[in-house]
Structure formats: C-alpha cells, structure tokens
Amino acid sequence: MAPSPSPIATFVPVAPDSHFSIHNLPYGVFSSRSDATPRPGVAIGEQVLDLRAIAAAGLFTGPLLRDSDCFHQTSLNRFMAMGRAAWKETRGTVQKLLSADEPALRDNTDLRKKAFFPLNEVKMELPAVIGDYTDFFSSKHHALNCGKIFRGVDALQDNWLHVPIAYHGRSSSIVTSGHPITRPCGQVAPAAGSSSPAFKPSSLLDFELEMAMFVGPGNELGTQIPVESAYDHIFGLVLMNDWSARDIQRWEAIPLGPFLGKSFATTISPWIVTLEALEPFICNPPAQDPPPLPYLKEPQGKSYDIALEVTIKPDGDPKGSTICRSNFKHLYWTLGQQLAHHTVNGCNLRPGDLLASGTISGPEQGSLGCLLEQSWGGREQVALENGGSRKFLEDGDEVVISGHCKGDGYLVGFGTCSGKLEPPRCSC
Amino acid sequence: MAPSPSPIATFVPVAPDSHFSIHNLPYGVFSSRSDATPRPGVAIGEQVLDLRAIAAAGLFTGPLLRDSDCFHQTSLNRFMAMGRAAWKETRGTVQKLLSADEPALRDNTDLRKKAFFPLNEVKMELPAVIGDYTDFFSSKHHALNCGKIFRGVDALQDNWLHVPIAYHGRSSSIVTSGHPITRPCGQVAPAAGSSSPAFKPSSLLDFELEMAMFVGPGNELGTQIPVESAYDHIFGLVLMNDWSARDIQRWEAIPLGPFLGKSFATTISPWIVTLEALEPFICNPPAQDPPPLPYLKEPQGKSYDIALEVTIKPDGDPKGSTICRSNFKHLYWTLGQQLAHHTVNGCNLRPGDLLASGTISGPEQGSLGCLLEQSWGGREQVALENGGSRKFLEDGDEVVISGHCKGDGYLVGFGTCSGKLEPPRCSC
Ligand SMILES: [Ca+2]
Ligand SMILES: [Ca+2]
Ligand SMILES: [Mg+2]
Ligand SMILES: [Mg+2]
Ligand code: NI
Numbered sequence: 001m002a003p004s005p006s007p008i009a010t011f012v013p014v015a016p017d018s019h020f021s022i023h024n025l026p027y028g029v030f031s032s033r034s035d036a037t038p039r040p041g042v043a044i045g046e047q048v049l050d051l052r053a054i055a056a057a058g059l060f061t062g063p064l065l066r067d068s069d070c071f072h073q074t075s076l077n078r079f080m081a082m083g084r085a086a087w088k089e090t091r092g093t094v095q096k097l098l099s100a101d102e103p104a105l106r107d108n109t110d111l112r113k114k115a116f117f118p119l120n121e122v123k124m125e126l127p128a129v130i131g132d133y134t135d136f137f138s139s140k141h142h143a144l145n146c147g148k149i150f151r152g153v154d155a156l157q158d159n160w161l162h163v164p165i166a167y168h169g170r171s172s173s174i175v176t177s178g179h180p181i182t183r184p185c186g187q188v189a190p191a192a193g194s195s196s197p198a199f200k201p202s203s204l205l206d207f208e209l210e211m212a213m214f215v216g217p218g219n220e221l222g223t224q225i226p227v228e229s230a231y232d233h234i235f236g237l238v239l240m241n242d243w244s245a246r247d248i249q250r251w252e253a254i255p256l257g258p259f260l261g262k263s264f265a266t267t268i269s270p271w272i273v274t275l276e277a278l279e280p281f282i283c284n285p286p287a288q289d290p291p292p293l294p295y296l297k298e299p300q301g302k303s304y305d306i307a308l309e310v311t312i313k314p315d316g317d318p319k320g321s322t323i324c325r326s327n328f329k330h331l332y333w334t335l336g337q338q339l340a341h342h343t344v345n346g347c348n349l350r351p352g353d354l355l356a357s358g359t360i361s362g363p364e365q366g367s368l369g370c371l372l373e374q375s376w377g378g379r380e381q382v383a384l385e386n387g388g389s390r391k392f393l394e395d396g397d398e399v400v401i402s403g404h405c406k407g408d409g410y411l412v413g414f415g416t417c418s419g420k421l422e423p424p425r426c427s428c
Numbered sequence: 429m430a431p432s433p434s435p436i437a438t439f440v441p442v443a444p445d446s447h448f449s450i451h452n453l454p455y456g457v458f459s460s461r462s463d464a465t466p467r468p469g470v471a472i473g474e475q476v477l478d479l480r481a482i483a484a485a486g487l488f489t490g491p492l493l494r495d496s497d498c499f500h501q502t503s504l505n506r507f508m509a510m511g512r513a514a515w516k517e518t519r520g521t522v523q524k525l526l527s528a529d530e531p532a533l534r535d536n537t538d539l540r541k542k543a544f545f546p547l548n549e550v551k552m553e554l555p556a557v558i559g560d561y562t563d564f565f566s567s568k569h570h571a572l573n574c575g576k577i578f579r580g581v582d583a584l585q586d587n588w589l590h591v592p593i594a595y596h597g598r599s600s601s602i603v604t605s606g607h608p609i610t611r612p613c614g615q616v617a618p619a620a621g622s623s624s625p626a627f628k629p630s631s632l633l634d635f636e637l638e639m640a641m642f643v644g645p646g647n648e649l650g651t652q653i654p655v656e657s658a659y660d661h662i663f664g665l666v667l668m669n670d671w672s673a674r675d676i677q678r679w680e681a682i683p684l685g686p687f688l689g690k691s692f693a694t695t696i697s698p699w700i701v702t703l704e705a706l707e708p709f710i711c712n713p714p715a716q717d718p719p720p721l722p723y724l725k726e727p728q729g730k731s732y733d734i735a736l737e738v739t740i741k742p743d744g745d746p747k748g749s750t751i752c753r754s755n756f757k758h759l760y761w762t763l764g765q766q767l768a769h770h771t772v773n774g775c776n777l778r779p780g781d782l783l784a785s786g787t788i789s790g791p792e793q794g795s796l797g798c799l800l801e802q803s804w805g806g807r808e809q810v811a812l813e814n815g816g817s818r819k820f821l822e823d824g825d826e827v828v829i830s831g832h833c834k835g836d837g838y839l840v841g842f843g844t845c846s847g848k849l850e851p852p853r854c855s856c
Contacts, residue, residue: 131559132600137684146683157682162625163615167684168596168691172560172776173649182650184773187591187721197590199721221601221693222610222853248773254585255574256565256595257685260773263596265649293615293627345612345676345688346853348600425650425774 009100012116014045019404019413020119021045023280025094026271026414027076027236030122038074038125042094043271043415046119049094053115059097059104062089075129076272080216080235081351087216087235091276124176124270127238128214128352133171133266134342135210135242135356136164138333140286142361142369149377150250161290164333164341166358169242170263174354176270181419183395184264185426186248201424202245202261204378205393209310209369209401210240211328212356213335214272221348227298230336231275233349239269239308239401239417240356246372246392268354269401269417277412281305281405285334295344296337303329306414308360308403310369314388315396321384323374326360326367328403395423437528440544442473447832447841448547449473451708453522454699454842455504455664458550466502466553470522471699471843474547477522481543487525487532490517503557504700508644508663509779515644515663519704552604552698555666556642556780561599561694562770563638563670563784564592566761568714570789570797577805578678589718592761592769594786597670598691602782604698609847611823612692613854614676629852630673630689632806633821637738637797637829638668639756640784641763642700649776655726658764659703661777667697667736667829667845668784674800674820696782697829697845705840709733709833713762723772724765731757734842736788736831738797742816743824749812751802754788754795756831823851 010022020026020043029038030048039052051071060066064086070079079086097105105111137143143160147153159165183205187197216235219225225233242262249261285303306328313320333341338355359369368374371392374382381389393399398420404413438450448454448471458469458476467480479499488494492514498507507514525533533539565571571588575581587593611633615625644663647653653661670690677689713731734756741748761769766783787797796802799820802810809817821827826848832841 132598158617159615159625159679159682163680165680165684166687168598168687170560170596170775171599172646172778172781173774175649182774185652186773187587189586196718197587197721199723221603224613224854245773251587252591252593253683253685254587255681255685256593257681257683259594259596260769260775263775264773290624293625295627341688344854345614345673345692346601346610347598347688347691350600353600426652426772 008095010044010098011100011106012045012047012098016409017411018045019411019415021410021412022095022098023407023410024273024277024412025091026273026277027127028271029075029125029127031125032117032122040071040076040079043119044098048117048119048122050115050117053111054097057111060090060093062093064089065093075352076127077129077352080128080214083217084232087274088276091274126174126176127270127272130171130174130352130354131350133169133174133354134166135169135358136166136333136338137358138164138331138338139358139361139369140332141330141363142359142373145361145368145373149372162293164338167257169266173263174266174268177267177417179267179419180422181243181265182422183424184245184248184260185424186245186260187251188247189251197251202248204246205421206244206246206371207310207393207399208242208244208359209308209324209326210242210356210359211237211403212240212268212354213237215349215351215353215355218349218351219343222346224346225340225343227296227336227340230339233339234275234335236272236274237278238272239403239414241267241399241401241417241419242356243267244370267417267419269414271415273412273414278304278405280407281412283329285329286332288332292337296340298334298336301334303331303334305329306403306405308401311400312384312390313398313400314384314386314394317386320400321386323382324367324369326362326369328360330360330362331357393421395421397421436523438472438526439528439534440472440475440526444837445839446473447839447843449838449840450523450526451835451838452701452705452840453519454701454705455555456699457503457553457555459553460545460550468499468504468507471547472526476545476547476550478543478545481539482525485539488518488521490521492517493521503780504555505557505780508556508642511645512660515702516704519702554602554604555698555700558599558602558780558782559778561597561602561782562594563597563786564594564761564766565786566592566759566766567786567789567797568760569758569791570787570801573789573796573801577800590721592766595685597694601691602694602696605695605845607695607847608850609671609693610850611852612673612676613852614673614688615679616675617679625679629854630676631820632674633849634672634674634799635738635821635827636670636672636787637736637752637754638670638784638787639665640668640696640782641665643777643779643781643783646777646779647771650774652774653768653771655724655764655768658767661767662703662763664700664702665706666700667831667842669695669827669829669845669847670784671695695845695847697842699843701840701842706732706833708835709840711757713757714760716760720765724768726762726764729762731759731762733757734831734833736829739828740812740818741826741828742812742814742822745814748828749814751810752795752797754790754797756788758788758790759785821849823849825849
C-alpha cells in the first residue's frame with residue numbers, strides 16, 4: 001500500500017473507485033458541445049474542470065501562472081514547457097480550488113457553470129502537438145520472448161542489457177482513445193513455394209500494452225540531459241496501444257526496423273497523469289546486471305507501481321475478456337534512463353514529445369503484453385470468456401487498456417485507452 | 429540536354445551559372461536584418477523575393493491566391509497544403525512579375541526596395557514545420573554495398589526489390605544548411621576482448637548524400653494515396669545530408685533500426701525546388717525487375733536527371749575535394765512509389781512532411797554517396813586533393829552537397845547543403 005498523502009476533501013463528488021480522485025488531477029485537452037475550441041482541462045470524478053475558464057476568472061494567482069496564457073492554448077505544449085515549478089504551482093492552485101473548504105469556486109455558481117463539464121459529454125483531443133514520437137523496447141520479458149518466438153534463441157541481443165533500445169515512430173497517426181482503427185493492408189512475405197510477396201489486409205493484427213511519457217522542457221540540439229536531472233523534463237504518463245501488424249512488420253523490418261507495420265495507428269489515453277500524482281507509487285525497478293554505463297547510472301533508480309490490464313471486447317460482447325494483467329514496474333529501463341539515453345548524442349527533445357515504454361510484459365503468461373507473446377507467435381489459442389479464442393485480433397474487436405495506482409482509499413488512475421478494429425478499406 | 433522551356437527574360441540580374449534562374453523559382457523561408465519574422469520567399473539570381481511583401485502589395489491576383497494568407501505565415505506548410513493548382517498559379521504570377529517586360533514590380537522602386545533582399549544577407553530558416561521525417565533506402569547500389577560491407581554478402585535482402593524500405597527519422601534535429609554539427613557521443617560495441625561497450629565520441633562519423641521531398645496536400649488517416657496520384661502530393665525537393673555515426677548505429681540498430689546513430693543532426697538545403705521546375709529534367713528510372721506489386725506499378729515511372737556532388741573541405745582548405753559525383757536518377761524506387769508505399773497501410777501524411785531518398789550511390793567508386801562505401805567500411809583511405817585522406821570525417825571538416833539540373837543556357841539548381849563538424853561537447 002502506498003503512503004497516504006494528506007487527505008483532501010473535495011466538493012466535487014468522487015466515487016471511491018474513480019480514477020480521477022483529488023490526488024490525481026490529470027491534464028487533458030477537450031472541447032465541448034457549447035465550444036468547439038480545444039482547451040486544457042483537469043479531470044475530477046465525473047467532471048472536467050476547464051482551465052481556460054479558471055484562468056479567465058483570474059484564479060491562477062501564483063507568480064508563475066498569473067501572467068501566462070498557457071491555458072488559452074489548444075494544446076498543453078506551452079504548459080509542458082514551463083517546467084516543474086509551474087506544474088507544482090498549478091497543482092496546488094487546482095487542488096485548493098477543488099477542496100471542500102475553499103469557497104472561491106465552490107460558491108461561485110456562475111463560474112461553476114462555465115468551468116465544469118460532464119466527462120461523458122466532452123470530446124477529448126490529443127493533449128499535445130507531438131513533434132516526435134519514440135518507442136522504446138524496455139521490458140526484458142518482452143525482449144526475451146521476441147527472441148524465442150522470432151529467432152528460436154533463448155537470449156537477449158548483445159546490446160540489450162547495455163542500450164535502452166528504441167526506434168522512431170510515426171507521430172501523425174497517434175490518436176486518442178476511442179478513435180476507430182482500420183485494419184491496414186500491406187506487403188507480407190512470399191507464401192511457401194512462391195517467390196513474390198502478397199499484398200493483402202494484415203492477418204496478424206496485434207495490440208501492444210505500453211505506457212508513454214510526455215516531455216516537459218526540452219534541450220538544445222547538441223546538448224545532453226544527464227540522468228540525474230531527467231525527471232525535471234518529464235511531464236507525465238499516459239496509457240498507449242502500439243497497434244502492430246505482425247506480418248507487415250516481419251517482412252519489412254530488416255534491416256531498418258518497423259515502419260508500416262506500426263505507422264497505421266497508435267492510440268493513447270487522453271488524460272496525462274503527472275509525476276507529482278504518481279509520487280506515492282514510486283517503487284524499485286528491477287536490479288540491473290551488468291551495471292549500466294555511467295551516463296545511465298541513477299543515484300536511486302525508480303519505477304512506478306501501476307497496475308495495467310488489457311481487455312478484448314469482441315463485437316457484441318461488451319463485457320469482454322481481460323487477457324492481460326501486467327504492471328509498469330516490470331520494465332527494466334527506467335523513465336530517467338530512457339530520456340537520458342535519448343539525448344546522449346545531442347538529440348534535442350521538445351515539449352510535447354512522446355516517449356513510449358515498449359510492450360510491458362511481466363514474467364507470467366497472463367502478464368504478456370501482446371497477442372504475439374500470448375499466442376506464442378500464433379502457435380496457441382488465447383481463450384476468451386465468451387467461449388471464443390484469439391491468436392490475433394479480429395475485425396470488430398475492441399481493445400481496452402486501463403491502468404491505475406491504488407492509494408489508501410483512493411485511486412490515481414489513467415482511465416482507458418481503447419480502440420475498435422474496423423475492416424480494411426482498401427480494395428485488394 | 430533537356431528540352432528548353434520558352435525562354436523568359438527577367439529584369440533581375442542572373443548569371444548563366446546561377447542555380448536560381450527564372451526557370452527555377454524555388455521556395456524558402458527567410459528572415460532579414462530589418463525584420464526577424466520568418467516569411468516565404470523565392471530565390472532569383474543573387475536575390476530573395478519576399479512573397480509576403482508581394483502579397484501585401486496585392487499582386488497575387490489569381491483566384492486561388494488572392495484571398496489566401498499563406499505568405500503571411502512563418503512556414504510554407506499552408507502553401508504546401510493548397511496543392512498543385514495554387515502552386516502553378518503562384519509560379520505563373522511570380523514568373524510574370526519578374527519578367528523583363530512586366531512593369532508592375534520592375535518599375536515600382538518602392539516595392540522593389542521592400543521586396544528584394546540580397547541572398548547573402550538573409551538568414552534561411554527551415555522551410556516548413558516538419559511533422560514527420562522518413563528516410564528511405566532506395567539506391568540499389570547503396571543497399572548492395574551495405575550488404576557486402578556489413579554482412580559479407582553479395583545480395584540484397586529478400587524484401588529489397590519488393591518493398592521501398594524506409595524508417596522513421598527524427599524531425600526535431602533537422603537543420604538548414606550552415607548549421608554546425610556537433611560530433612555525437614554514444615555507446616559503441618565492446619572492443620575485442622572486452623564484455624562491456626564503450627561510451628565515447630563517435631569515431632566513424634559519416635555523411636550521406638540524399639535528396640528529400642516535401643509533402644504537399646496530405647491524406648486522412650486510414651486512406652491511401654494511389655501511385656497514380658502520388659505526384660499531386662509532392663511539393664518539391666531539397667538536398668539532404670543524413671549525418672551518420674556508424675559505430676553508434678552499428679551497436680544499437682539490431683533489431684529496431686537506426687536511432688541515436690542518426691538523430692543527432694540532419695541537414696537540408698533551404699530552397700525547395702518544385703516539381704514544376706524539375707519537369708524538363710524528367711528521365712527514365714532504372715528498369716524494375718521483378719516488376720513491383722500492382723500498388724507500386726506506375727503507368728510511366730519517372731526519375732529526374734539531377735547532378736549531385738559532395739565536397740569535403742577540411743579546416744583551412746576552402747577549396748576542398750569533391751569526392752563524390754552522383755545523380756538522383758540512380759535511385760531504384762521513384763518518388764511516386766515511395767509516397768504510395770508510405771500510405772498503403774493508411775498512414776497519414778501531412779503537408780510539410782519530409783521523405784528522404786536514402787543515400788544516392790551510383791555504380792562507380794566515385795559516385796558512392798557516403799564514406800562508409802567510399803572507404804569500404806573503413807578499409808581504404810579516400811584521397812583528398814590537399815594531400816590528406818579520410819576514412820571517416822574529422823573535426824573541422826565541412827561537408828558541402830550541391831546539385832543542379834542543366835538546361836539549355838540555364839540551370840535549375842538546389843544551391844548547397846553544408847555543415848561543418850565541431851568537436852564533441854560531452855565530457856566523456
Ligand atoms: Ca512497441
Ligand atoms: Ca539515410
Ligand atoms: Mg503504432
Ligand atoms: Mg540524420
Ligand atoms: Ni487491401
């Protein structure tokens with residue numbers, strides 16, 4: 001059980017199992033029926049607090065936020081760029097405004113009408129303009145399983161325990177939870193006996209359970225962010241589904257890595273949970289042996305105890321089957337190491353960049369973070385509760401990722417990251 | 429010799445060997461000492477024509493440009509999104525305004541003072557906000573040489589003749605010509621006899637001679653751009669140097685491809701030469717055998733006859749040595765095939781996205797587009813004219829790429845794409 005932060009009562013109704021307790025206060029960008037302009041908000045219980053409305057009412061009175069127009073933007077990039085001191089000031093202000101014994105918002109009926117929107121009535125937008133998106137490969141279990149499945153080798157690649165391996169992903173096709181996913185078409189390897197590859201809808205469509213960090217302040221090109229200060233550059237985390245077409249990926253990926261097998265869609269959850277909110281859930285990462293090179297050596301490595309689940313809901317089965325229960329803490333490389341590694345060559349990060357973890361697989365069968373692993377490369381059926389089974393996803397399947405941290409009587413949750421698979425649109 | 433377009437005389441002085449003839453009219457974004465706001469311009473001879481000033485003077489009178497604010501932007505993205513009809517209209521207007529017998533600009537001293545800037549006095553900015561940057565691998569000579577050097581195999585990978593192979597690159601570290609390049613530090617493979625990788629400045633720093641296209645109108649996520657209409661989505665081309673740290677690249681790239689070995693910097697030339705200007709230089713691409721899959725099959729494949737050169741200028745040797753003479757037409761996969769392939773899985777392109785060709789190597793030693801190939805993996809010295817030699821780049825080396833098409837009495841050129849290598853800034 002995580003240590004309890006000082007209890008705060010809020011005047012907003014929050015159910016005990018709500019992901020969006022007063023201890024959370026995640027940031028997102030939303031639009032409403034009454035106003036289609038995207039603007040920053042904070043989720044609390046079943047409500048969204050409109051930060052633009054709060055700023056317009058002059059309630060951000062702290063020295064860093066007072067004169068800022070960061071909440072009058074259509075994305076969080078400007079707020080992300082302001083850094084931890086501004087984030088702390090904002091969190092303090094919002095927590096105070098929402099608290100039960102603070103009248104400023106509670107007793108201002110007019111402002112409450114303008115500043116609160118029911119969560120289930122708003123449209124969530126991408127929280128930031130994502131300049132670059134990077135996907136790491138930081139679960140040792142996942143890396144080992146991929147080696148066994150693809151190469152029949154029970155060993156990591158030579159570099160894996162030294163390098164937090166990553167590749168550049170496609171930022172244009174990142175969408176928020178709920179966006180339908182079209183089954184992609186593409187080239188796959190020649191069938192046995194044929195010399196020509198086939199062009200067809202992917203028949204090995206998969207999810208990947210991941211989480212991803214949004215970058216706060218960036219760094220100048222040619223400079224490094226040392227691992228000691230890496231966390232000052234991390235705004236917060238979201239859930240992510242790195243949809244993957246295994247047949248397309250396998251045929252194209254040698255020698256330059258994944259491309260069209262990934263770039264057709266990536267889904268993130270719309271609410272960014274800040275590192276401040278996650279502090280009570282810090283835990284030790286796995287021991288690293290061999291010890292990492294000095295530039296990756298952390299005074300005190302830290303991970304986060306975030307319970308994760310993946311549920312597949314076939315068409316017409318709204319309950320679905322939870323086929324994976326994993327945890328962020330299974331990751332071998334930490335957030336700080338990923339970020340420090342990313343900049344060690346002088347590569348510049350920008351506010352709003354997204355760095356994903358890679359598939360978060362744990363040690364047990366039930367904690368494997370993608371169907372490729374769960375079906376062991378398509379050799380085994382994964383049973384569903386409705387009597388069906390899957391090796392890979394079928395059209396109409398909805399994949400729902402959820403994640404939360406359990407505090408003493410409250411949750412700090414991420415909501416859900418979902419997407420429903422639609423049939424291919426191409427005519428092949 | 430390319431067919432001559434109808435000759436146009438301009439009142440602006442243009443030397444016969446100028447890259448920026450009236451037949452070219454490339455687009456860039458510049459700022460001046462008098463006005464630091466970046467704005468679109470066109471290069472002509474030794475001058476930049478300020479398109480914002482021309483628009484403000486009401487001289488874009490065509491139906492598509494008349495009411496547009498595209499030249500009041502700090503990037504070309506909005507103009508790129510408008511499509512070929514708007515590009516043609518603009519080109520017609522600019523060509524007319526610059527022609528010798530058109531008084532509107534020629535005789536307006538006041539406007540000429542506001543609208544012309546000496547090329548050597550302006551600061552060139554990135555021409556577009558580059559949402560995503562992709563790097564292809566489209567020279568068969570380069571792919572074959574990499575196979576021989578890295579794997580000792582005289583054969584392409586199984587997929588190469590079927591798939592226009594590509595990987596996602598880093599867009600944040602794309603800079604324009606002239607920006608200094610810092611030698612990156614990073615992990616390299618363990619030395620013989622050691623079990624631990626080293627962390628150090630790259631000692632195998634290389635250039636890659638490439639060209640890259642800017643995307644015009646994009647496509648919606650989930651839809652494809654057929655190869656037949658691909659060229660309607662291409663705005664124009666620039667020169668590109670994909671700086672590469674071969675030792676970092678080699679250690680990190682398995683299994684997910686290049687990452688920090690590339691992401692420290694990529695240089696592009698600042699002037700985008702449009703496909704309209706390149707039309708007289710269309711030529712046949714290499715024959716493709718086996719024939720590509722139907723979605724890559726072009727009614728009439730086309731390449732461009734663009735002569736390319738790479739000159740290395742060691743510190744204190746301003747003349748330098750031209751060590752590579754290649755040509756865009758050596759590329760196996762065409763621009764149209766690259767773009768169609770990129771979207772065949774439904775991946776969305778956005779105006780301003782950059783798609784690079786990959787290293788443009790020709791068949792002869794002197795046309796190999798990087799030092800890795802020229803020195804055959806560091807086994808041979810590449811002679812310089814100053815008596816020195818190189819296997820890879822040394823601190824202080826400036827790498828200058830230039831490219832042009834030769835018309836009948838005029839050039840359509842790209843200017844240069846240069847960068848000087850500075851010592852590492854890290855303390856390792
Ligand atoms: Ca992934
Ligand atoms: Ca390249
Ligand atoms: Mg993806
Ligand atoms: Mg590069
Ligand atoms: Ni199809």
